[in-house]
Structure formats: structure tokens, C-alpha cells
Amino acid sequence: MRLTRRVTTSELRADLLAVDYTVDRLQGLWGPLADQALARDNPVPAKRALTGTAHPAAVMARLFLLGEALTDDELDAALPATGARGLRARGLLDAAGRARVEVRPYSAVDHTGVVNWWVVSDHGEMVRRGPLSPDHVLGVGGASLTLAGLVPTSPARRVLDLGTGSGVQALHASRTAERLVATDLSTRALELAALTFELSGVTTVELRHGDMLAPVAGERFDRIVSNPPFVITPRDAGVDVLEYRDGGRVGDGLLRELITALPEHLEPGGTAHLLGNWEYPAGGDGLDRVRAWVDAAGLDAWVIERERQDVAEYAETWLRDGGVHRASDEFERLVGLWLDDFAARGVTHVGFGYLTLRRPADAAAPRMARFERVLTAASAGASGLGDAIAAGFAAHDAIAGLDDAAFARMHAAVAADVTEERHFWPGSEHPSVMRLVQGTGLGRVVELDTGLGAVVGASDGELPIGVIVDAVAGLLEVDAAALAAEVLPRLRELAVVGMITLDPGEFGDPGAS
Known part of the structure; x- marks a missing residue:
């Protein structure tokens, strides 16, 4: 389906605002059990909850989310400014009274507060009752929520949303970007993204059509955000492709191509925030493949593999x-x-994970190069992951050039979201297990031994790290130099993952003594 024509959507936006067609309103109408069932593509509890409910938001949910056929009278009553005729004029309603697209309330919370948007996409399988069409435009899903959480909330001058789809990432970026470009190979995706922005009152997005980075040839950005069509699909005539997930390359070639091209489109110090898949050849390591692409591009990187599946799965x-x-x-x-x-x-x-890549601002500075498999990272969609990774880059930059003597002069404090767990055998005086647990951000869990546990426990920002290490060595009756050699590298790691914070006033010249 193509929208019949581009028209203004001020009446529909006004109606959606007037009826309070929001996430909170719908959850209040059908309750948590129905909400959870919808997330599993089960509409029955929500339909039962809305039976006999005349609230206009319930009518909109039946139309746009549950795929029900409604009468013109029902639509005219629920949306008085738009009505059934207005919906048909915009190509949003078919002759039988069914919505041709999904209009989903979407709520987010960031450092600027709570915001409510509407995302326009195609109906999923729950409503379609069959396979998706090749030009299917995906709505809000787990991947889009994950990527939104992977992007830092700090302001950026120029931002690119590469492969915008229904426009979810551009909505988030519009909160902090001075200039925002969103691209997609799918013309239908651009049409629906335009409706997303119009209904949501976002006027700062410039939409462009084209494959990968071709629409922004010769341009550079401070931040690039992308959930690219990374799904590895056979290049066989007998396999239908879906534009939103199939990039038309062999194997994981699309991710390699994108990483290779990033330096030309990032400002010095600019970052890219991506989701991706990578292949594991027999006897090989998928993360090593990604590392080779990143190294060849000369980028800083923090890559987290969150899942690995065998090819059948x-x-x-x-x-x-x-x-x-x-x-x-x-x-x-x-x-x-x-x-x-x-x-x-x-x-x-095949591995799946998160990639944060940076074009170095200083080619001579020590590189950030972290490639890890982490099952304890924050869950999909958790907010703050992007800010935590950005803070990790900053901590790395501050301490990578420091020798141990300079690092030991810094002041450290345990982060506010970190707790210590101790487990004892019944009747034992000493703990059998000690660990640090991070409550937000990367969600790391770190096992402690006696020396590191004592140093971290005494780190409250008052004394330099080296003074604390010497004091703990005296208490434990061990050699101070040996203890320092053991704990200082681990303290550096705790700083990068955000489990300890370092006094910014102590970030001196790496060459200072």
C-alpha cells in the first residue's frame, strides 16, 4: 500500500492529543495482563478488556493496534476533527473500515523528561495473519528499544539516523540534535516516518532516500545511529527478502561495509552506535572478524556480543x-x-551485539579497543547504557596514558549504584564469595578477592589510590608493590565499566610526575 498523497496531519494529531491516545491511557484501559499478552502477539485479553468501552482512546486502539473494522459513526465520534473521511483521504483507512497502518503510542523518558509520540508503521503478523510483505515497515520493537538505550543522551550538533524505518531513533535524536538527517532505502519507510514525525510534532528531521551512506556522500556527523538491515539472508531467488532487515549483501558483508565507511562520515571524536550480526566460520571467532574490520578502519571501539546462535537456530x-x-x-x-x-x-x-565506534580525535592517543562477550550487561531496552559506555570512553581517555605511579595518585570512589555482596558458609567467620554488583548501566558483576575488596571498600574519594593500597598491604601483611601490581589493572577496569568513579580534578597530564 502507498499513501494516496501527502497531506497535513494537524487534525489527526489534535484528535490523538484530545483523546489521550497514550501508552499510559491504554495500559489503564486494558491492564497489565493484556499489555503483556500484546507483547507476545496475543490480542485476545486486550480485545476482551475493551469490549463495551466507549472511550475514544479504546476506539483508536481497536482501529490502529488490534486491526478491527470500525464503522464511520464510531470513527467520527472518536476523532471529530478527522473522522472516517479524513482517515481515508490520508490513505490510512480502507473501504471496510480497517486501518491500513499501525499508529502506536510510544513513550520515552530521558534527561529532558517524559515525552509521548506516535509511531506509524505496518501492522505485524498479529493483525496481518500471514507473512510480511517485502516492503514491510517495522514499528517499535525490542531492537529499536535496545538501540535507543545504546545512544548517549548528550547533545550533538549533527546526527544521522541511518535506516530510519518508522523513525523511532530519529524521534529520540530530535531531543538533542541541532541538525538531524534520517535516511532509508525504502520509499515506503520514508513515507511512514514522515507521518511519524508529523503526528509527533517533530519538525527538525530531514528525510533522504538511498542505500547505506550514499544519501550523505561527502558529509560528516558527530553521531551516527543505525539499526541496519543486518540479518544474514541467503542470496537465492527462492528466498523472499524483507527490506527492513535484509541489506542485500552476502553473509555479514553489510556490517563490514558500514564499519569500513564510517571514518569518512564521522567528525574527529564522532561516534557511531549500531546493532549488528557477525558470522563465526568453523574454527574461527566472530568477534575477531569484527575486530579486524574496526582495526582496518582505524576506529576506537567497544563491542559487546550479547548472544550467539547456531545457524539452525x-x-x-x-x-x-x-x-x-x-x-x-x-x-x-x-x-x-x-x-x-x-x-x-x-x-x-552467528553473533549478535552492540557496537559503539569512534573516530579518534587524536590519532596519537591510546586506542579504546574492547571486544567482549557479556551476558550480564543491562537488559534490552534498559535506559542509560549509551551514557554508561560514553562515560567508559571518557574514563579510558583519562587514564590510558597514565603509568601506574600517576594512576595511583588519583582519588577513587565506589559508584552510587554499586553494592557489595558477601556469601558465607553457615558458621564461617570469613566470606566464601565476595562480589561487586552494578545496579544500572552495564550491569556488571565482578568477583572480589581479599586485596581488591579491601581497596575498593576503602575507596571513598578521600585518599589517593596508592595510599589505600599501601594501607591495605600493611593490614594484610603482604608486599605493597605486589598488591599494587595485582589491583591497579583491575581498578582501571572498574573505572572504565563505571563501577568506581575517579575525581576529574585529578585527571592530570599523562606525562606529569
Whole structure:
């Protein structure tokens, strides 16, 4: 479906505001159980909860979220400024009274406060009752929430939302960007993103059409945000592709291509925040592949692999995502094609994770290069992950050039969200397990030994690290130099992951003595 024409949406926006068509309102109308069921693509509890409810927001939910056919009278009563005729004029309603698109309330909280938006996308399988179309435009999902949490909330002069889809990342970026460009290869995605911005009252986004970075050739940005079409899809005529997730490259070539091109489009010190997949060849390491691409591009990096699937599980995941049911001949045929494709390249597994990449502002400075598998990182969609990673980059920059003597002169304090756990065997005087637990951000859990535990426990920002290490060495009756050699590298790590904070006033010249 193509929208019939571009028209203003001021009446529809006014109606949505007037009826309080928001996340909080809908959750209040159908309750938490129905809300959780909808997240699993089960509409029955929500439909039952809204039966007999005349609130205009309930009518909008039935139309735009649950896919019900409504009468013109119902729509005219719920949306008096727009009405059924106005919805049809905008190409949003078919002849049977069903919505042609999903208009979903979306709420977010950031450092500027709470904001309510509306995201326009295509209906998913719950409403369509069948496989997705090739030009399907995805709405708000787990990946978009994860990426939104991966982006720092600090202001940026120029921001690029690469592959904007329905516009979710651009909505978030509009809160902090001076200038904002959003691109997509899909013309339909750009049409629906434009509606998202119009309904949400966001006027600062410049939309451009094209593949990958072609629409911004010769331009640089302070921040690039992208959930690119990274899904590894067989390049076979018998496999239908979905524009929102298939980038048209062989294997994980799209991610490699994007990483390679980033230095040309980032300002010095500029960052890119991406989601991606990478292949594991037999006997090889997927993260090592990503490291090689990043090193060749000369970028700083913090890459976190959150999940790894064998190739059969990977094929099953994405076929189900596209609406292909497991109990069907088509499912078996397509799984076979996906497994043939992986076998042709000797691939056994696929990794998924988060990438924060930076063009160095100073080519001579020590590089940030972290490639890790972390199962304890903050959950998908958790806010603050991007700010935590940005703080990690800043901590790395501050201490990477310091030798141990200079680092030991700094003052450290345990971060406010970090707690210490101690576990004892019954009747034992000494703990059998000690660990630090991070409550927000990266959500790390770090095992402690006696020396590190004592140093961290005494770190309240008052004394230099070296003084505390010497004091703990005396209490434990161990050699101070040996204890320092053991704990200082671990304290550096705790600083980068945000479990201890360092006094900014002590960030001196790395060459100072």
C-alpha cells in the first residue's frame, strides 16, 4: 500500500492529543495482563478488556493496534476533527473500515523528561495473519528499544539516523540534535516516518532516500545511529527478502561495509552506535572478524556480543520473525536454503551485539579497543547504557596514558549504584564469595578477592589510590608493590565499566610526575 498523497496531519494529531491516545491511557484501559499478552502477539485479553468501552482512546486502539473494522459513526465520534473521511483521504483507512497502518503510542523518558509520540508503521503478523510483505515497515520493537538505550543522551550538533524505518531513533535524536538527517532505502519507510514525525510534532528531521551512506556522500556527523538491515539472508531467488532487515549483501558483508565507511562520515571524536550480526566460520571467532574490520578502519571501539546462535537456530528465529510458521513445508524448504548458504561459507554460528565506534580525535592517543562477550550487561531496552559506555570512553581517555605511579595518585570512589555482596558458609567467620554488583548501566558483576575488596571498600574519594593500597598491604601483611601490581589493572577496569568513579580534578597530564 502507498499513501494516496501527502497531506497535513494537524487534525489527526489534535484528535490523538484530545483523546489521550497514550501508552499510559491504554495500559489503564486494558491492564497489565493484556499489555503483556500484546507483547507476545496475543490480542485476545486486550480485545476482551475493551469490549463495551466507549472511550475514544479504546476506539483508536481497536482501529490502529488490534486491526478491527470500525464503522464511520464510531470513527467520527472518536476523532471529530478527522473522522472516517479524513482517515481515508490520508490513505490510512480502507473501504471496510480497517486501518491500513499501525499508529502506536510510544513513550520515552530521558534527561529532558517524559515525552509521548506516535509511531506509524505496518501492522505485524498479529493483525496481518500471514507473512510480511517485502516492503514491510517495522514499528517499535525490542531492537529499536535496545538501540535507543545504546545512544548517549548528550547533545550533538549533527546526527544521522541511518535506516530510519518508522523513525523511532530519529524521534529520540530530535531531543538533542541541532541538525538531524534520517535516511532509508525504502520509499515506503520514508513515507511512514514522515507521518511519524508529523503526528509527533517533530519538525527538525530531514528525510533522504538511498542505500547505506550514499544519501550523505561527502558529509560528516558527530553521531551516527543505525539499526541496519543486518540479518544474514541467503542470496537465492527462492528466498523472499524483507527490506527492513535484509541489506542485500552476502553473509555479514553489510556490517563490514558500514564499519569500513564510517571514518569518512564521522567528525574527529564522532561516534557511531549500531546493532549488528557477525558470522563465526568453523574454527574461527566472530568477534575477531569484527575486530579486524574496526582495526582496518582505524576506529576506537567497544563491542559487546550479547548472544550467539547456531545457524539452525538463527534461521528459525528470522523465518519466524518474517511470519513463516514452523509447521509448514515452506518453513522446511527455507531452513534448508539458509543452512546451505551458511555451509557454503563454512559458518557454524552467528553473533549478535552492540557496537559503539569512534573516530579518534587524536590519532596519537591510546586506542579504546574492547571486544567482549557479556551476558550480564543491562537488559534490552534498559535506559542509560549509551551514557554508561560514553562515560567508559571518557574514563579510558583519562587514564590510558597514565603509568601506574600517576594512576595511583588519583582519588577513587565506589559508584552510587554499586553494592557489595558477601556469601558465607553457615558458621564461617570469613566470606566464601565476595562480589561487586552494578545496579544500572552495564550491569556488571565482578568477583572480589581479599586485596581488591579491601581497596575498593576503602575507596571513598578521600585518599589517593596508592595510599589505600599501601594501607591495605600493611593490614594484610603482604608486599605493597605486589598488591599494587595485582589491583591497579583491575581498578582501571572498574573505572572504565563505571563501577568506581575517579575525581576529574585529578585527571592530570599523562606525562606529569
